[in-house]
Amino acid sequence: MSELLVLDDLRAGYGAAVVIPGLSMSLAEGEALAVLGRNGVGKTTLLDSIIGVTRHRGGSLRLAGRELAGLSPERRAAAGIGWVPQERNIFRSLTVEENLTATARRGRWDLAAVYALFPRLQERRRNMGNQLSGGEQQMLAVGRALMLNPKVLLLDEPTEGLAPIIIEQLLAAIRRINREEGIATIIVEQHARKVLRVTDRALILDRGTIVHAATSAALLTDPAALEAHLGVVERRAAPA
Numbered sequence: 528m529s530e531l532l533v534l535d536d537l538r539a540g541y542g543a544a545v546v547i548p549g550l551s552m553s554l555a556e557g558e559a560l561a562v563l564g565r566n567g568v569g570k571t572t573l574l575d576s577i578i579g580v581t582r583h584r585g586g587s588l589r590l591a592g593r594e595l596a597g598l599s600p601e602r603r604a605a606a607g608i609g610w611v612p613q614e615r616n617i618f619r620s621l622t623v624e625e626n627l628t629a630t631a632r633r634g635r636w637d638l639a640a641v642y643a644l645f646p647r648l649q650e651r652r653r654n655m656g657n658q659l660s661g662g663e664q665q666m667l668a669v670g671r672a673l674m675l676n677p678k679v680l681l682l683d684e685p686t687e688g689l690a691p692i693i694i695e696q697l698l699a700a701i702r703r704i705n706r707e708e709g710i711a712t713i714i715v716e717q718h719a720r721k722v723l724r725v726t727d728r729a730l731i732l733d734r735g736t737i738v739h740a741a742t743s744a745a746l747l748t749d750p751a752a753l754e755a756h757l758g759v760v761e762r763r764a765a766p767a
């Protein structure tokens with residue numbers, strides 16, 4: 528697999544604060560990467576630095592060989608960076624369909640493709656953004672990002688606040704986008720175990736630095752690493 532997104536000693540933050548003090552990583556074509564870590568370690572800041580809304584302090588980030596540092600968020604989106612923000616940012620006074628088409632770009636992902644992925648959005652296509660449940664809003668946020676036909680999809684805590692059954696549906700759709708459609712994906716998540724099941728590799732951050740890197744399969748079976756870095760405690764089977 529060839530490298531699609533490469534960060535080389537990226538340094539970034541907000542104002543005077545440097546949150547990412549120098550981070551190097553890469554994402555291959557078609558790969559799914561989980562970015563994990565406790566609260567406040569810089570996961571969102573890493574995604575924000577890729578989409579271009581933090582203060583760039585140095586280093587490089589290249590998408591398909593093209594340097595993105597210094598480009599506006601709009602230019603980065605046009606270059607192929609797709610983003611599903613933690614807040615979802617649905618246009619509340621537009622319909623589902625208007626939300627999807629407002630920023631769309633031509634390509635494989637059109638209304639029909641998004642509705643095939645999320646039939647619920649088709650059923651709700653004439654509803655306004657403010658009439659949607661949390662799960663529907665999240666589907667809409669993912670669908671809207673796909674309608675930009677990105678090369679890489681960044682998802683910031685997509686399962687936050689959703690019911691377990693909706694989380695399963697959403698992760699299944701994300702898996703499909705990645706495995707069947709081949710879109711490289713980075714998922715920031717709190718639910719480590721769930722996201723490790725739908726990703727190839729995982730990075731764990733602490734204070735803006737990668738403190739652990741492993742395949743998702745290896746991390747899933749490494750309770751010591753999960754507990755040390757994330758505080759995830761192994762659930763023991765109840766005695767018979």
Ligand SMILES: Nc1ncnc2c1ncn2[C@@H]1O[C@H](COP(=O)(O)OP(=O)(O)OP(=O)(O)O)[C@@H](O)[C@H]1O
Pocket residue numbers: 541544546564565566567568569570571572573
């Ligand atoms: N807009 C901002 N301005 C200044 N500092 C910020 C801003 N956003 C985040 N920070 C700081 O950057 C650090 C990393 O925050 P970030 O949101 O990236 O962490 P996170 O790992 O995504 O946490 P969480 O899981 O709670 O979302 C924190 O110390 C936070 O206070």
